[in-house]
Amino acid sequence: MNNNNKKAENVNHATFCTLTGEVSIGEQTARLRPKTYLLAQYLSERSGQVISKEELLENVWEGSFVEEQAVFQSINEIRKAFSPTEVIKTYPRKGYEWVVPSQPEMVETHHQETLGGIQRKHAIVICVTALVGLLLLALLIGWPGDKTTQNIALDDTVAPSASTHQALLVLPFDTRQLAQSEQWVSIGAVQAIVDGFTSTTDLTLFQVSDVLDILARVPSNTPEPQALFDVSAATHIIEATLSGVPGEYHVAFTVYEHQSRQQGVIHGQFIEDVLSRLVETIGRELAASPTAKRVLFANQFNNALMYNAVQLLASNDLPSAISFLQSAITHAPNNLAAYFLLAKTYQQTGQYAQALEIAQQGMGVVVTNNEDKVYQSRLNYIMAVSLFALGDGQAKLQLEQAIQLSSENEDWLYTAYAKAMLAQYWIKAKRFDDALPLLQASLAYQQMLGCPMGVAQGYLDFVDYYVAKEDVEMANSSYNLALQVVKEKGLTQVEPLLQAQQTKLRTLSKGQ
Template sequence: MDQDNATPVYFDDATGTLVFADERIELRPKTYAVAKFLAAHPQQVCSKETIMNAVWENSFVEDQAVFQSINEIRRKFAPTAVIQTYPRRGYAWLLPTTSQPAIQSQTQTATKRSKPRWLLLSVLVPVLLGSVTIGWFSFVDTGERSSWLQERPRSKTTKHQALMVLPTDTTALTNDDRGLGFGALQTVLQRLPTDSDRTVFQASDVLDIMDRKPVAEPADYFAVSGATQIISSKLSGVPGEYSLLFTVWHRDGTQRHGVLHGGTLEQVISDYTEALMLQLFGELARPHRGASSLLTTTLTHRAMTLLAQGETQAAIPYLESAVLEHPEEPMQRFLLARSYLHLGQAESALPHIEAGLTALDALPPQPLRGRLLYLKGVALMANNLPAASHFLRAAQETAEAQQDWLYHAYAKAMQGQVLIQQQRFSEAEPLLAESLRYQQLLNCPLGIVQGHLDYFDFYFAQGNTAKARAELQLAEQIVLERNLEMVQSTIEDYKIKSIKS
């Protein structure tokens, strides 16, 4: 034990594994991130909230995710003590680290003290209209099964569980990523494990079941398959600001919801897989925060669904309820403030912006601060242009520091709008140009459309209606080519403005 405690740990970011005592330790991506975060603060007590904000940034997860990762790390290092628990305070990393790997044998790539014997079986899953061959699946020998599988609560519905993950609905996306639904499905399936208690339907099985009968909602697939759990998901947003809503449907009629946010599709899909693994395979005890956490997630899920449908007014009561249930959560404050601004209600947005910024003061730096500063600048544009300019510059600088290029571009564009209102056109044009260039690099159709509309405002304010109409035509062409119905009414408003001139 003493010798092990003196052995350094090497973090191999290229493979997402650890090297300890000449052996390679495999961890799930989020668990690896937890270990690396703790190791970066040796002997320092890190609270659950600090870990969650560092590893699950901009995602709604429960405390159980931290507990699960801590337990996984301990199992992989056992019997060596790697993490010390300080009740009601947090966790501290105990082992030294090194920047150089030290593996004596290239053949020692198995997981530390976890070498299960894998058996292959062929399984037939009964379905209502026949039988579908599910194919080969593996399970861990009961003598060496990980404790997180042994401790999983028993299902009350059926002895054997069958999981069906549906292709992600990408119809709300506004660019060429709409075809990623089946790609996301395959990515998730490749990472979800199977065991003797659960079968995961493969992509071909899912497509076969979906072809049998059109359904009104995912739960209807229970009638034409042997599934006991069905996962549906919907992806929306633009590059730099994606959201993924998912629902776990159970045969007994119960549901569980999740909401994830990320700057890239890869990040969101990876977090989606991690969330499913926690809910279905690793988590599961009763949520530490109690029912309120589940209620908050459900409320936010419903609100995000309405926002994706353009029903901003209908989404606000759900977001208000989520904020009341979990007032210290800055992401919900951001969503609510943005919704109020979308409806032109700046006075209602400002208190939530301030509360969100205050909540972030106690958290590690994250992109959400720049986004809230941006909203504050926008909210102040109606009656305080100097203050609006100040906060938009702060938003731009914060977004740049966090490499949040989407809101970096937004902040520049809105600064340009402030300068247009102040008739400082020579200062506004470079900001509008740079913002449009960023949107083009991000390949964000909505952002590009807005960039051309900003130029319409720029030329229109100077009385150059010919150039203003040319920019409007460019914006309208993109809207028609990309079928961006959500901004069609905006284009019509600009046309009316152009005609009246």
């Protein structure tokens, strides 16, 4: 037997059983959710082609109201089911390619209504037996994708699973051993690492402002990784200490997962060297794609003004932080991160007119890279929220633009925020049919990201929805779901929101 034949024998093939939803690749067999199965089948029938997410939505979900994350979720489920075998290859911003050969006699399209395409008697027995079981189950509890009731529980086409999505949280570096002039690297390194990865739907990268929000949820100044896992969507946490002098720098780092950790040390002549190598190391750990470029600080938080501003934000000294951020913009007029943090801080302090003005100024800055695009879409969201708070009639249009921009930039956190805010707009207008799908989609994004704060807020948004509809039972049910998340994760920050919603529920109950 020649080498080519040996190689062919070792190639895994994919087989499909339409009636059970089972896919087999080599010795691995997995039963997939209905839509995930159809997606896998659709891709496999077009093996060698790059299929866009738009084509998948149109042909697999066939006009159903779903969000793009339904595609990403199904792709992740397939990859996880057959790991470590590479089944699907991603082409950023283009689509997906099925890379496993399929056995033609075992593949049936979802338009077939018989078992005529399956030649093996054993496969027929398995599929028919499973079909009988599925039909009996469907008669008892109802088929799982056909529910039309307006319930908070999302059906198969929208509900994501947090376990298949990776999220990287990089903590501020410990730079106490560096010279005073290099202290800013504590924050700059975080953004440098985030900027060191290409945009990908399989990995959430927390921006510096997100990191500050997460750290604020934990009382301790030096929180344990488990405490951060509990209050965030992170699946991986990077903790690092940077030391040394020019010509000889060292970074000692730890990569934390929920049940494990890995440690290492990297050396280099320049700070940029050690950070570039750290990005490569993290990329291998997460099976993510770092950029080919070397880490540079030219467009990062490269001055003491931004460092001090971020430190003040972390300590909740917002008035002082505003002063430093204003100075940072004066010093670097193209620093979109400074515009965003300043506008967000104004918004947090209720100064919506100032937030709107700064966000508008930031939107005028020319976008030069992916990091800038993310900040620009977030500035768009700040503008929308400010207009909504000020009662401006342009709020709806701005919110729609915020949804579009954040989705294009694959910033799913702010896509969720913008959809929830637009839902509030429709709730206020008593347009409940317009509000409901937005609330469902927003909650689905938060569930995909696995952020407890976001999920709790999503349920509280449903309280507003059902209070406006005067549905006491569903409003209380939504409140209890939020309360359960808050108690399980110890989210003390959400307690004021719970109290506010409780007041609304009491008022609603008294009025009926």
